Amino acid sequence: MTSLDELPLRDDLRGLTPYGAPQAPLPVALNVNENAHPVPEAVIEDILADVAVALDGVNRYPDREFTGLREALADYLGHGLAADQIWAGNGSNEVLQHLMQAFAGPGRTAFGFAPTYSMYPLITQGTGATWVAGTREDDYRITPEDAAAQVAAADPDVVLLCSPNNPTGTPLGLDVVEAVHDAARGIIVVDEAYQEFAPKDAASALTLLPGRPRLAVSRTMSKAFAFAGARVGYLAADPALIDALRLVRLPYHLSALTQAAATAALRNSRTMLRMVDEIVEQRDRISATLEALGYAPHPSWSNFVLFGGVDDPKHVWQELYDRGVLIRDVGIPGHLRVTAGTEAETTAFLEALASIGSAS
Ligand SMILES: *Cc1c(COP(=O)(O)O)cnc(C)c1O
Numbered sequence: 001m002t003s004l005d006e007l008p009l010r011d012d013l014r015g016l017t018p019y020g021a022p023q024a025p026l027p028v029a030l031n032v033n034e035n036a037h038p039v040p041e042a043v044i045e046d047i048l049a050d051v052a053v054a055l056d057g058v059n060r061y062p063d064r065e066f067t068g069l070r071e072a073l074a075d076y077l078g079h080g081l082a083a084d085q086i087w088a089g090n091g092s093n094e095v096l097q098h099l100m101q102a103f104a105g106p107g108r109t110a111f112g113f114a115p116t117y118s119m120y121p122l123i124t125q126g127t128g129a130t131w132v133a134g135t136r137e138d139d140y141r142i143t144p145e146d147a148a149a150q151v152a153a154a155d156p157d158v159v160l161l162c163s164p165n166n167p168t169g170t171p172l173g174l175d176v177v178e179a180v181h182d183a184a185r186g187i188i189v190v191d192e193a194y195q196e197f198a199p200k201d202a203a204s205a206l207t208l209l210p211g212r213p214r215l216a217v218s219r220t221m222s223k224a225f226a227f228a229g230a231r232v233g234y235l236a237a238d239p240a241l242i243d244a245l246r247l248v249r250l251p252y253h254l255s256a257l258t259q260a261a262a263t264a265a266l267r268n269s270r271t272m273l274r275m276v277d278e279i280v281e282q283r284d285r286i287s288a289t290l291e292a293l294g295y296a297p298h299p300s301w302s303n304f305v306l307f308g309g310v311d312d313p314k315h316v317w318q319e320l321y322d323r324g325v326l327i328r329d330v331g332i333p334g335h336l337r338v339t340a341g342t343e344a345e346t347t348a349f350l351e352a353l354a355s356i357g358s359a360s
Contacts, residue, residue, distance in 0.1 A: 012128065019122055021328065028325040028345045033166070033194075033304050035226035036341040037275040039265075047264040054260035062256035069259045072266040073234050077219070079206045084239040088254060088262075092193060092220040092233025096160075097123050099216060099235075101248035103187045104129035104158045111156035113142050115332055117166045117191065132156055140168040140298060144179035157186040163205065164194050167330040167337045169300025171198065177205050181215060187241070190217045194302035196224030196276055197283070202301065206236055213238035221262060223303060224276050225269075232262045279303050283340035289350050294359030304339045306330070309359050316356060323352040 005014075021032050030036075039047075054062075070083040077086075089095040096119070104110045106128035112120045114133040121131040134150040136142050151159055159180055163172035172190075181188045190205035205217045216237035221227035265272055286305045287297040296308040310316050313336050317329045325348060327338040338349060 010128075012125065016122075016125060019119060022326065024321070024326055026321065026324050026326040028341065028348045030339040030341050030345060030349055031326045031328040031337075032228075033223055033302070033339045034228045035223060035275065035279065035303070036339070036345055037226055037278075039226055040271050040274075043265065043268040043271050046268060047261050050260040050264040051257055054256040058256055061252045062254065062259055064252050066254045066259050069254070069263050069266075072263045074236075076266050076269055077206060077236055079204070079209070079236075081206070081209075081236050084242065085209070085236050086234060087237070087242050087245050088232060088234040089249070090231040090233075090253065090258065091222060092191070092218045092235070093119055093123065094231075094253070095218055095233045095235050095245075096120075096189070096191070097127065098245045098248050099187065099189055100124055100127040100129060100158065102244040108157040109154070110158040110160060111151060111154050112160040112162070113147070113150075113165075115140070115167060115330070116160070116162045117193075118330070120160050120162075129157070136170075140165065140170040142172065142176050144173070144175045147176050148179040148183035151180050152183045155186075156184065159184055159186060159188045160191060161188065161205075162191045162193075164198060164301035166193065166302065167304070167328070167332070168298055168306050169302045169304060170298065171202070171301045174203055174205060174208060177208060177215075181208075181212060184214075186214070188212075188215050189235075190215070192217055193220045193223055195219065196273060197280055197303045198301040209236060209238070213240055216241055221265065224279075225265065225272050226275070227262070227265055227272070230258060230261050230265070232258060278343070279340050282343060282346040286338060286340055286346060286350065290353075293350075293354055304337055306332070306335055306337045308332075308335045310334050310336050311359075316353075319356045320349070320352050323355070325349050325352045 070086040073086045074081045074083050100123050108129045109132050110124040110129050111132045113136050124131040132154050177190055216235050218235040220233040290297040290307045298306045313329050327336055330337050
């Protein structure tokens, strides 16, 4: 068999490893922050009816500008946004890739505060740009002053701010976004993949868009919206920034089936999001129980909890795996990350962990 080393691969891709969260068929999968609740039956039927209509015209290319979907996303986001301020892709990862292709790329840099979303360096490198990692305080917070100073020193072409942050769950204040924006000359992306799990009165960076054409706020239907398998992510920004993304996207990148399914799901957003409060309840239960077991959970505004105080994360991960529970070793020493599941899944995780008894 040919090995990768024998192929004329780009020099800057040599030695890299692909994204590889294990996809194991375990009964309790709490490793990639999905919504553990399936789409309600009535919504499935509504989506199927629209997908059937789309199939009827599937011999033709889809609407390249996905106009109906953009209108539905603008409606869902509110904040007075219009369709020409919305972009979408096959997951917010693709939306981030479009941003990197347009504003980073060879000879340029993208910057984020580590530890943060593991796809940022991979998307950066995949588009030929260089990833620059900044630092956080011990509790993973970032102050506006320190953030501005780090960004001014690095002078990146793109800054990625994950709010709340994955894999730590840490909230990010809008004062940090404003400070970073003012300290940077490049594009500022606020990744709000988990915004729906934040407290109801938490302000979104969407409120900062007016007058800031270098700011983009990305969201996804993969987490709160229970639509990970459909692959739909999106962002809001100035119409000029959206125009830049049109230069790099492949024509017809959103299939007619994706557009139909996502638009129908958004029409049912209230039902799609009805499990969010229940998930937040399970998240808070995880944090409280972990603390009682002697672990050190970090504050989370997302649908997962990062916890410290694990003496041997690899061992604990394997012990849980052997008990049918899949969680995530994100590579932070002494830590593991778990997604809030259904009440039953969450109980299964907490009981399995208690039975291992490994808090240091
Ligand atoms: C899960 C996640 C995404 C979403 O990815 P999709 O491609 O939309 O499924 C984006 N950003 C962060 C920080 C995430 O954790």
